[in-house]
Amino acid sequence: MSYRRAVEILGCHGRAVTSMRIGKTHRSTYSWRGTGSYGANLTLSFRNGYLTSKSQLGLN
Numbered sequence: 001m002s003y004r005r006a007v008e009i010l011g012c013h014g015r016a017v018t019s020m021r022i023g024k025t026h027r028s029t030y031s032w033r034g035t036g037s038y039g040a041n042l043t044l045s046f047r048n049g050y051l052t053s054k055s056q057l058g059l060n
Contacts, residue, residue: 001051003030006044014044024048036060 007013014030021027027047034040037058045053 002049003028003044003046003051006030006051010042014042017043034059 010032012032014032017029017031019026019028025048027045029043029045032042032044034042034056040058040060041056042059043055044051
């Protein structure tokens with residue numbers, strides 16, 4: 001999944017947490033606030049624009 005598709009699904013852009021380029025590889029991580037318990041969030045990591053990992057905390 002591309003970052004653009006994730007934004008379409010979630011309805012808004014995420015907050016950039018990290019971004020780095022090593023050679024031809026670009027890695028970035030974005031976070032979205034969620035509803036549920038205190039600190040609820042979704043974090044998505046991308047390599048060269050495509051999803052490589054996801055994590056969530058306290059979402060309903």
